[in-house]
Amino acid sequence: MFCKRILSICNKHLYSIKKYSVIASVLKKPNVGEVAEIKGWIKSLRVQKEYVFADINDGSCAQKLQILIPKHLKTEDLTYGSSVHVTGTLSQSPKGQIELVANNVKVLGPCVVLDGYPFNPRTAHPPEYVRQYLHLRSRTNFISAILRVRNALTRHIHEYFASQNYLHIHTPILTSNDCEGAGEVFKVQPENEETIKTMMQEGKNKDTVYFGRKTYLTVSGQLHLEAICRSMGNVYTLGPTFRAENSRSRLHLSEFYMLEAELAFADSIDTLQYNIEDLLKYIFIKTRETNEADLYVISKDNKEPSWINRDFATITYDEARRILDKKGLVVLDDGINKEQELALVEHCQVPVFIVQWPKNLKSFYMKETPLDDTKVDALDLLAPITGEVVGGSLREDNYDKLKSKLPSDALNWYLELRKFGNIPTGGYGLGLERIMQILCNIPNIKDTLPFPRWPHNCDL
Numbered sequence: 001m002f003c004k005r006i007l008s009i010c011n012k013h014l015y016s017i018k019k020y021s022v023i024a025s026v027l028k029k030p031n032v033g034e035v036a037e038i039k040g041w042i043k044s045l046r047v048q049k050e051y052v053f054a055d056i057n058d059g060s061c062a063q064k065l066q067i068l069i070p071k072h073l074k075t076e077d078l079t080y081g082s083s084v085h086v087t088g089t090l091s092q093s094p095k096g097q098i099e100l101v102a103n104n105v106k107v108l109g110p111c112v113v114l115d116g117y118p119f120n121p122r123t124a125h126p127p128e129y130v131r132q133y134l135h136l137r138s139r140t141n142f143i144s145a146i147l148r149v150r151n152a153l154t155r156h157i158h159e160y161f162a163s164q165n166y167l168h169i170h171t172p173i174l175t176s177n178d179c180e181g182a183g184e185v186f187k188v189q190p191e192n193e194e195t196i197k198t199m200m201q202e203g204k205n206k207d208t209v210y211f212g213r214k215t216y217l218t219v220s221g222q223l224h225l226e227a228i229c230r231s232m233g234n235v236y237t238l239g240p241t242f243r244a245e246n247s248r249s250r251l252h253l254s255e256f257y258m259l260e261a262e263l264a265f266a267d268s269i270d271t272l273q274y275n276i277e278d279l280l281k282y283i284f285i286k287t288r289e290t291n292e293a294d295l296y297v298i299s300k301d302n303k304e305p306s307w308i309n310r311d312f313a314t315i316t317y318d319e320a321r322r323i324l325d326k327k328g329l330v331v332l333d334d335g336i337n338k339e340q341e342l343a344l345v346e347h348c349q350v351p352v353f354i355v356q357w358p359k360n361l362k363s364f365y366m367k368e369t370p371l372d373d374t375k376v377d378a379l380d381l382l383a384p385i386t387g388e389v390v391g392g393s394l395r396e397d398n399y400d401k402l403k404s405k406l407p408s409d410a411l412n413w414y415l416e417l418r419k420f421g422n423i424p425t426g427g428y429g430l431g432l433e434r435i436m437q438i439l440c441n442i443p444n445i446k447d448t449l450p451f452p453r454w455p456h457n458c459d460l
């Protein structure tokens with residue numbers, strides 16, 4: 001009885017939302033001769049003798065649906081960019097193309113190009129120009145295709161981890177730890193804990209002392225993943241992370257999405273490498289399959305990467321230095337720079353894992369390499385276009401060793417994870433936007449997400 005009621009409510013709801021069709025479904029399974037209703041935006045218009053031809057897109061796919069509008073319908077208000085509601089009959093053109101012959105067209109929202117609309121269909125706007133209009137740029141074919149690819153990529157990532165029985169969790173955005181210890185945190189609270197205490201004692205300005213301690217926007221969910229991994233096994237998260245790095249480069253954002261996985265019982269770096277390579281190949285192959293048309297819109301010469309069917313390379317940090325030395329690219333004490341990363345990828349002709357890193361270049365939580373206590377079992381994966389795209393390590397699982405390296409008492413909870421039923425773990429973080437750059441062949445990271453944030457750019 002109850003179920004029947006729910007069903008009838010759902011059916012009513014379905015009926016009301018099924019009133020119009022999305023272009024992706026119409027084109028996938030066209031029912032020629034049937035009546036269809038489409039709502040979308042006009043991407044181009046051609047006026048001919050008896051008909052106005054309009055190409056409509058509704059965001060559901062890269063393709064546009066051609067609409068034939070008989071001139072006796074009111075067509076004067078139709079302009080490029082306006083939103084329309086069209087009813088008509090699906091038919092097939094002599095060339096086999098699916099089109100909609102309209103019997104009713106209603107302009108929902110006119111678009112007056114001369115009133116400051118920044119795009120027009122006859123101009124190939126460069127990304128730098130389009131980026132000035134973050135609130136309008138998803139109206140361009142380029143950005144809308146990118147957003148669909150990003151949507152599919154995220155879906156395939158979740159599919160991959162579900163198929164491997166990982167637990168998906170949400171790690172906090174507000175946190176009191178700087179996981180990487182690089183000091184690139186955005187502070188949510190006043191820095192000085194004494195000041196906070198005094199303010200609280202004086203009952204002053206309660207709003208600014210909300211947590212009563214230093215609080216940041218997270219730079220990584222790793223430490224929280226490790227907590228869950230030590231009781232529930234393999235776990236991952238995909239969420240926003242923040243770095244207050246003063247960089248406006250084509251590879252940096254102040255807010256970016258990181259996919260982070262923590263592998264339970266991982267006691268060798270090869271386990272991480274295998275997992276990362278498998279994941280990357282899966283998401284690249286899948287997204288290229290599901291979003292071929294979008295990838296073509298984004299870059300006409302976007303081909304399947306040659307490395308898809310080859311093994312990734314592995315070299316140690318010291319080997320990398322020697323290779324670079326021979327090329328005249330001397331590595332300084334602060335590590336391998338971007339130019340050198342890309343030179344290593346060029347040298348190997350496939351994505352390359354750099355392993356066995358000097359301890360002083362990496363974070364406190366990484367495990368020492370057996371037989372060499374100056375090195376840690378960490379990896380960076382370098383790829384074309386971006387250089388570094390994944391960073392990971394085995395985690396220090398020895399209580400005393402970790403205690404001696406712990407940067408702050410605020411991380412005592414993290415240390416305590418090694419006390420009760422401890423296990424070896426390892427994990428990695430993969431920058432979603434950098435994966436998008438490689439997948440879509442996009443030079444600038446700011447074009448891989450809807451609303452990029454970078455220094456002095458957070459206006460909307």
Ligand SMILES: NC(=O)C[C@H](N)C(=O)O
Nearest residue numbers: 220222260391427428429
């Ligand atoms: N989960 C990870 O291993 C990523 C690492 N914490 C980083 O931010 O690079």
